[in-house]
Amino acid sequence: MQYNARELLTWSVDDIWNLPDLENITVVMDDGIITTDVRFLIFSTYIWDVHRAYPLTPLLKRHFLQGRYTGNSHIELLSHAVFDCWDEYKLKQQPIDMESLCRIPFMVFNNIFNDFTYKLEEDVASACALDFVDVMMHPDIKSANDHLQALEHVSKYDIDICNNAISSVLLTAPELASNAISKAIRAGTVRMNQVLQCVGPRGFVTDIDSYIFHEPIRVGYAEGFSKLEDAMKVSREASQSLLFTKGPMQDTEYFNRCEQLVAASIHHIHPSDCGSRDYLPATISSRRLLLDMAGVYYFDETTNQEHAITQHSTHLLGKTIKIRSVLTCKHSNPYAVCARCFGELSLSVPEGTNIGYISAAQLQGPVGQLILSNKHYTGSAGVDELCVSEANEHYITTGADENCIYINPKMKGRLLSIALDEKEIPNLTDILVVEDVRMVSPFRISEVSVADFTYMEGDAELGVVVDLINGARVGSLSREFLAYVKEIGWSIGNRNEYIIDMTDWDMSLPFIQMPLKHFSTVDFMKSIESFIKGGSTKGAKSITNYDTAFAALIALHDLVSQRLSVNIAYLQIVILATLVRSRVERDYRLPVDRANAVPARYNQIMSLHSLTAGYAYEGQQDLIFSAESFLVKVRPRHPLDYMVLR
Numbered sequence: 001m002q003y004n005a006r007e008l009l010t011w012s013v014d015d016i017w018n019l020p021d022l023e024n025i026t027v028v029m030d031d032g033i034i035t036t037d038v039r040f041l042i043f044s045t046y047i048w049d050v051h052r053a054y055p056l057t058p059l060l061k062r063h064f065l066q067g068r069y070t071g072n073s074h075i076e077l078l079s080h081a082v083f084d085c086w087d088e089y090k091l092k093q094q095p096i097d098m099e100s101l102c103r104i105p106f107m108v109f110n111n112i113f114n115d116f117t118y119k120l121e122e123d124v125a126s127a128c129a130l131d132f133v134d135v136m137m138h139p140d141i142k143s144a145n146d147h148l149q150a151l152e153h154v155s156k157y158d159i160d161i162c163n164n165a166i167s168s169v170l171l172t173a174p175e176l177a178s179n180a181i182s183k184a185i186r187a188g189t190v191r192m193n194q195v196l197q198c199v200g201p202r203g204f205v206t207d208i209d210s211y212i213f214h215e216p217i218r219v220g221y222a223e224g225f226s227k228l229e230d231a232m233k234v235s236r237e238a239s240q241s242l243l244f245t246k247g248p249m250q251d252t253e254y255f256n257r258c259e260q261l262v263a264a265s266i267h268h269i270h271p272s273d274c275g276s277r278d279y280l281p282a283t284i285s286s287r288r289l290l291l292d293m294a295g296v297y298y299f300d301e302t303t304n305q306e307h308a309i310t311q312h313s314t315h316l317l318g319k320t321i322k323i324r325s326v327l328t329c330k331h332s333n334p335y336a337v338c339a340r341c342f343g344e345l346s347l348s349v350p351e352g353t354n355i356g357y358i359s360a361a362q363l364q365g366p367v368g369q370l371i372l373s374n375k376h377y378t379g380s381a382g383v384d385e386l387c388v389s390e391a392n393e394h395y396i397t398t399g400a401d402e403n404c405i406y407i408n409p410k411m412k413g414r415l416l417s418i419a420l421d422e423k424e425i426p427n428l429t430d431i432l433v434v435e436d437v438r439m440v441s442p443f444r445i446s447e448v449s450v451a452d453f454t455y456m457e458g459d460a461e462l463g464v465v466v467d468l469i470n471g472a473r474v475g476s477l478s479r480e481f482l483a484y485v486k487e488i489g490w491s492i493g494n495r496n497e498y499i500i501d502m503t504d505w506d507m508s509l510p511f512i513q514m515p516l517k518h519f520s521t522v523d524f525m526k527s528i529e530s531f532i533k534g535g536s537t538k539g540a541k542s543i544t545n546y547d548t549a550f551a552a553l554i555a556l557h558d559l560v561s562q563r564l565s566v567n568i569a570y571l572q573i574v575i576l577a578t579l580v581r582s583r584v585e586r587d588y589r590l591p592v593d594r595a596n597a598v599p600a601r602y603n604q605i606m607s608l609h610s611l612t613a614g615y616a617y618e619g620q621q622d623l624i625f626s627a628e629s630f631l632v633k634v635r636p637r638h639p640l641d642y643m644v645l646r
Contacts, residue, residue, distance in 0.1 A: 001025045005059050008045055009052055016045050017119065030059045040065045046115075047074070049108050050081040054101070056092060057085040070188040074112060078105040086347070098347050127180035132222045134179050135199050140169045145219075148201055154216050159203045166200045167192055198222045205233045208240045211515060244371050248522045252371055255529045256364035261613050262605055263356035263577040264639050265590060266335060269349055273340035276330040278595055279322030280550050288561050290317060293568050295344035297324040308344045326572045327549045327579075327594055334590035335637060337576070345569045354639060359573035366564045367528065371521045395453050395466050396511070404510030405468065405475060407502070411455060416502040419452035419493055425477065428485070428498060437483040442476040442513050449474055452497070468512055475512035484509075524563060531559055532574065533602035543578050543599045552599060578605065586628075589636045610638035612645075 001020075005027055008016070023037040044064045051057045062080045065073055082101060089096045135141060144165040151158060169176070170192070176182035181199075184190040197203075202217035217230045225231045279299055284290050290313065297306045299322040306324065309316065329341035337355070339346040349355060388396055388405075399406040407416075425446035431437055454463045468475055477485075484505060491499045534542035546552040553568070553575045560566050579597035581587040588608035591597035606617050607628060614623045623629055 002028065003041070004028045005030070005048075005064075008041075009048055009059075011045075013115065016042055027064065029061045029064065032061055034061055034064055034066065036064070036066065043069070043073075043112075044077070046108055046112050047077045047081055049111075050078070050085055050101075050104050053104055054085045054089065054096065056088055056094070057081065058088060060084065068186060072188060074109060078108060099350055102348070102350075125180060125183075127184070131180045132199065135170070135176065135181050136222055138169055138173065138175065140173070141166050141199065145200065149218055154201075154218060156204060159201055159216060163196050163200050163203075166196060170195065170199075196220070202230075202234065205237060206240070207236050208243055244522065248371050248525065249368065251522075252364065252368045252525045255525070255533075256360065256368065258602070258617065259360040259364055259532060259574070260357050261617055262602065262609070263360040263574055264354050264613075265609065265636055266337065266356035266359075266573050266577055267354055267639065268336050268352070269342050269346045269355050270331060270333065270336045270338050271346070272331075272338050274330040274338040276324065276328055276338075276341060278328035278330075280325045280328060281320050282323045282554075283320045284316045284318065287314075287317065288565070289557070289568075290314070292557065292561065292565055293323070295567065295569060297340060297343060298322060299324075306340075325550065325553075326569075326576050327553065329594060332592070334592050337573070342572075343569045345567060356573055356577055359570040362570040363528075363560065363566055363574055366566065367521075367525050370563060371525065389467070392466050395464065396468070399508075399510065401510055401513075403514045404478060405512035405514065406509075407505070407507055407511050409507040411453075411502075412507055414455040414457070416453065416455040416505075417499055418502055419454065419497045419499045420446075420448060420477075421450070422496050422498060424448050425498060428490075431482050431486045437479055437486055440479070440482065442479055442482060443515055445482060446476045447474050448477060448512060475514045478510040478513040480506075480509040481511055521563075527559060528556075531556060532578070542601070543575065544601060546599070549575050549579055549594075549597065549599060575599070578602075580605070580608075586632055587634065588632075589634060608632055608635065610635055610641055612640040612643065613638045616640055 001022055001024075003025065008027075019038050019042070021038050025036060025038060025041065027034045027036060027041060041064075047063055047065075048059065051059050051063075060080070063077055063084070065077060082105060085101060086096070086098065136145075144162045148154060148158060148162045170182050170185050173182070181190075181195060185192055185195055198221045200220050202220050204212050204216045206212050213233055215229075217225065217233060219225065219230070225234060282293070282298075284293070290309065291311055293309050294311055296309050298309060298316075299305075300307050301322075309323075324341045324343070326337040326341045329337045331338045331341075342355075349358065388398060393408070395408055395411060396405050397408045398404075425448065427445045430445060431440065434440055449467070449469050451466050451468060452463060453466055454461065456462075485500055488501065488504065491501075493499050531542050534544055541555065543549075543552045543556075546555060553572060556571055556575065557566075557568055560571065576594065578599045579591050579594060580600045581589050581591050581597065583598055583600055583604070586608060588600065588605060606614050607623065607626065611623065611629060614620075
């Protein structure tokens with residue numbers, strides 16, 4: 001049986017559903033013929049409402065459901081149809097209203113939900129305990145679990161090996177093709193990580209402070225926890241989730257609101273091209289960065305034209321390209337950016353939308369969701385690999401113990417001394433009253449974020465501050481180093497810091513011991529807040545620490561992309577909202593010359609921006625009685641001004 005797709009556009013919904021249920025039909029599309037079955041055809045015709053409303057839109061094979069249906073199938077097909085429609089009408093110089101076009105996908109999704117829920121009611125399937133039994137008793141899955149149980153000691157590597165074997169079976173084994181659990185995973189409606197916690201080992205879990213228990217849980221929820229030790233460990237997860245839904249969730253939502261107050265100063269996107277040719281050099285160092293830059297325009301030197309980056313622009317990987325950016329946008333309105341500099345993502349922003357508010361929400365919304373779903377996200381806990389930055393590798397390095405930091409052997413013989421802040425080692429004197437330092441937990445003695453290295457280079461005495469923080473992990477002085485300090489003692493500096501002479505130190509011994517601490521969503525949220533607001537965390541960088549706004553943008557993306565995917569267009573608006581004309585002259589208006597603007601700290605922005613935004617923030621009494629509220633009269637506009645000004 002053969003059908004012409006263009007003719008099917010004229011058929012009613014009832015006619016489509018009354019087609020004979022055949023498994024081998026052909027459908028003629030504008031760009032070729034598809035061999036499929038009627039069920040795929042019925043689903044695809046719902047997507048074609050775009051073509052019915054805009055007849056010039058090509059009806060292509062990529063607008064037809066092919067392969068397995070997943071939870072994202074309708075989104076992918078609608079995305080292709082909408083943008084193919086937009087491009088075709090733009091090519092034919094018949095501009096259409098994007099908002100009217102984007103209204104169709106909402107209607108399509110609503111129709112799919114209503115019709116398929118009603119018409120396929122009798123075909124709805126569910127999972128039961130027997131499905132879990134079938135999975136657990138599969139020979140390969142049972143073998144992987146049994147092998148893990150037989151090991152004397154289990155590492156994170158062993159857990160990963162077991163989970164990888166189970167994942168492969170769930171995704172590919174033909175014996176499980178009709179199993180409800182396996183079908184849900186293959187369709188993408190259930191996360192693999194959650195299923196693995198049930199049918200595989202639960203793995204390593206953490207206490208409420210994110211420290212990892214040394215022994216993993218070798219069974220999953222489907223088998224059940226028969227050991228009291230395992231049940232108590234799992235109970236810590238529930239406690240952590242309960243804790244996160246209170247204070248941490250409140251903190252992240254409050255910061256979300258704070259960031260929206262500042263970013264809302266960027267009012268809208270103007271549908272134009274400012275003509276800026278101040279391109280910024282961006283190195284597409286990873287596929288993650290490529291995906292997050294989708295929609296950004298770059299200058300192609302081979303064609304001398306600007307093209308939008310897409311997820312398929314893999315030829316740009318590893319290359320340094322020139323991109324358009326709102327940070328160099330030349331639009332005359334400081335409260336707006338042009339659509340060209342913002343990128344193709346502007347097509348998805350409805351007219352009249354406050355782009356600053358949306359950008360802040362796009363950044364902080366997923367952070368709040370990450371905290372809310374922390375228990376499901378965690379999986380088997382692990383620690384991030386130690387990484388020494390290029391700036392510090394001359395002084396510290398990694399070594400035999402993967403959880404320790406060592407002093408670089410190149411520092412041997414340079415009359416090295418190390419100064420440590422007394423506030424970071426408040427219990428150092430405890431080692432004087434202990435007979436054996438090995439009996440002391442180093443994490444109870446200190447928590448060291450930075451160390452001042454002083455050494456001789458020829459005849460010159462040099463000093464440098466070395467950052468010892470690694471992601472969310474803040475290390476402590478190792479037992480070996482505490483024993484060394486107990487033996488040789490220390491001196492007190494002018495700032496009450498502890499100064500230790502490292503002349504006789506064995507460079508093969510660890511200097512800093514890092515805790516077995518899992519990635520913390522709370523620490524992640526606080527690090528973003530500190531970066532944007534300019535927190536007081538020692539050693540932590542903020543926007544004001546970078547020479548250029550673009551350097552701050554890349555640093556913010558590197559931070560956010562550790563766990564989230566946020567389009568760089570939104571991050572640019574967040575950075576742009578922190579730029580002012582002159583901190584020295586207290587001119588905190590939004591800059592017209594954005595390329596030469598300077599970043600400012602959050603608190604200063606709130607006190608020297610619009611007073612209405614400041615009143616909506618906090619510390620209203622201080623703001624009312626502040627002399628700056630009366631002396632600084634040239635201030636930027638804010639959307640909240642309309643609530644108090646007439």
